[in-house]
Amino acid sequence: MNPSFRGIVAPAILGVWTSAAIAAPLTFNTALPVSTDEWIVREQFIYMKSTDDPSPMKRRMEVSALVTTLGYGVTRDFAVFGMLPYADKRLSMNAGGRDASRSRAGPGDLILMGRYTAHEENGRRYTFRIAPFLGVKTPTGSDGASDSLGRLPPPLQPGSGSWDWQGGAVASWQTLEWGGDIQFAHRANGEANRFRAGATSRLDLSVQRRLWPRTLGEGVPGFLYGGLEANLVHVGKNRMRGEDDPNSGGTTLYLTPTVQYVTRKWVLEAGIQIPVSQRLNGTALENDYILTTGFRLNL
Amino acid sequence: MKTFRPGLAAMLLALAVPLLAFGAERQVVDIAVRGMTCPFCAYGLEKNLGKAGEVEQASASLKSQNVHIVLKPGTQPNIVRYKQLINDAGFTPGEAHVSTEEIE
Numbered sequence: 001m002n003p004s005f006r007g008i009v010a011p012a013i014l015g016v017w018t019s020a021a022i023a024a025p026l027t028f029n030t031a032l033p034v035s036t037d038e039w040i041v042r043e044q045f046i047y048m049k050s051t052d053d054p055s056p057m058k059r060r061m062e063v064s065a066l067v068t069t070l071g072y073g074v075t076r077d078f079a080v081f082g083m084l085p086y087a088d089k090r091l092s093m094n095a096g097g098r099d100a101s102r103s104r105a106g107p108g109d110l111i112l113m114g115r116y117t118a119h120e121e122n123g124r125r126y127t128f129r130i131a132p133f134l135g136v137k138t139p140t141g142s143d144g145a146s147d148s149l150g151r152l153p154p155p156l157q158p159g160s161g162s163w164d165w166q167g168g169a170v171a172s173w174q175t176l177e178w179g180g181d182i183q184f185a186h187r188a189n190g191e192a193n194r195f196r197a198g199a200t201s202r203l204d205l206s207v208q209r210r211l212w213p214r215t216l217g218e219g220v221p222g223f224l225y226g227g228l229e230a231n232l233v234h235v236g237k238n239r240m241r242g243e244d245d246p247n248s249g250g251t252t253l254y255l256t257p258t259v260q261y262v263t264r265k266w267v268l269e270a271g272i273q274i275p276v277s278q279r280l281n282g283t284a285l286e287n288d289y290i291l292t293t294g295f296r297l298n299l
Numbered sequence: 300m301k302t303f304r305p306g307l308a309a310m311l312l313a314l315a316v317p318l319l320a321f322g323a324e325r326q327v328v329d330i331a332v333r334g335m336t337c338p339f340c341a342y343g344l345e346k347n348l349g350k351a352g353e354v355e356q357a358s359a360s361l362k363s364q365n366v367h368i369v370l371k372p373g374t375q376p377n378i379v380r381y382k383q384l385i386n387d388a389g390f391t392p393g394e395a396h397v398s399t400e401e402i403e
Contacts, residue, residue, distance in 0.1 A: 032340060032389075033388065033389025035388040036347065036387040037347075037387075038343050076386060076388065117389075122333040122390060122391040123333055124331075124364050126334070127334035127335075175336060176361060179337075218362055218363065219358065219359075219360055220361055221338070221361075222338060223338055262338050262339050263338050264338045264339065264345075267339060298342050298343065
C-alpha cells in the first residue's frame with residue numbers, strides 16, 4: 001500500500017499546532033502576545049478528505065482529528081505550547097478488483113514548541129511583532145499498529161515513530177480593524193521503521209477584517225472577524241528503505257476563508273482550506289478540502 | 300428586663316453600613332496602553348493587573364486604548380508596578396493619571 005499521502009496528512013495537522021493565541025490565523029501561527037503566567041487552551045476539530053486519486057486504485061482517505069493545544073506565557077516574550085492530536089484515519093481503495101478498507105484511531109504524536117518575540121512595535125491602536133519559533137514532534141503515538149491485513153502503512157499509524165523538528169518565523173501586524181500575518185516554516189522529519197516522510201516547507205499569509213461591531217464602543221466588546229488565508233505548502237518525497245518514493249510529495253496552494261468571534265475569554269472559529277492548485281508527484285493522492293472548527297479559552 | 304433581639308440588631312447594622320461608607324473615597328488610575336488591539340489580549344492585561352493586591356478591578360478599553368484601575372478603599376496606587384504588569388502582558392504602558400472617586 002502506498003504511503004505517499006502522509007505528505008498530505010502531516011502538513012494539515014502541522015498547520016494548526018502553533019496558533020493557540022489570540023484572534024489570529026486559523027491555519028498557522030501568530031506573533032501576538034501571551035501574557036506572563038497566562039494559560040490558553042485551544043480545541044480544534046479537523047476533518048480532511050482526499051478522494052482525487054490519479055491512479056486506478058480509487059483511493060479515498062478521510063481523517064477526523066481532535067487537536068488539543070495548551071499555551072503558557074513563560075515571560076512576556078517567550079511562550080511555550082504543547083499539542084496533542086487524537087485522530088481517526090480511514091483509507092479505502094480498490095486493489096486487484098477487491099475493495100479494501102483500513103482504519104485506525106488513537107492519540108498521535110505530542111508536539112512541543114517555543115516562540116520568542118524578537119521584535120515589537122506597539123503604538124496607539126496597532127502592534128507589529130516578529131517571532132521566531134522552534135518545535136519538536138515527539139514519537140508518543142503508536143507507530144506499530146496493525147489490523148487483520150497486517151501492519152498498517154505509515155499514513156494510517158497514529159504516530160510516526162520519528163522525532164521531527166520544525167522552525168520558522170512569523171510576523172503579525174494588527175490594528176483594531178485589520179490584522180495581517182505572514183509565516184515561513186520548515187519541518188525536517190526523522191526516520192522510523194525505515195521510512196522518512198518528506199520535509200515540509202510552507203509560506204502562509206493571512207488577512208483579517210473586523211466585521212462587527214462596525215463602530216467601536218467603550219470597554220471590550222466581542223469582535224467578529226472575517227478572514228482569508230493562503231498556504232503554499234511544499235512537501236518533499238518520502239524515503240522508503242533508502243529510496244525516494246516517486247509518488248509522494250509536491251506543492252499545494254490552499255485558500256482558506258475564515259470566520260472568528262473573539263471575546264475577552266473565548267474565541268469561536270471556523271474555516272475551510274480549499275486546494276486551488278495541487279502539483280503532486282506521480283500518483284500522490286490529492287486533497288479535496290480541510291474543514292477546521294474549534295474554540296480557544298483564556299484560562 | 301430588656302431582651303436582646305438579634306433580628307433587630309442585624310437590621311440596624313445593615314442600615315448603618317451604607318451610611319458609614321457614604322462619603323468614602325477610593326483612588327483610581329488610568330494608564331494608556333499601546334499595542335492593545337483585540338479582546339482576547341485585553342483580558343490577559345486585566346488578569347495581569349489583578350496580581351497587584353490593592354487592585355479591586357481593572358477594565359481595559361480598546362477604543363480609548365487605556366486601562367482603568369480601581370483600587371480598594373484606603374490603599375495607595377503603585378504606578379511602577381502597574382506599568383510593569385502591563386509590560387508583562389506584552390504591551391507598552393504610557394502616561395498614568397491618578398484620581399479619586401466616591402464609593403457609591
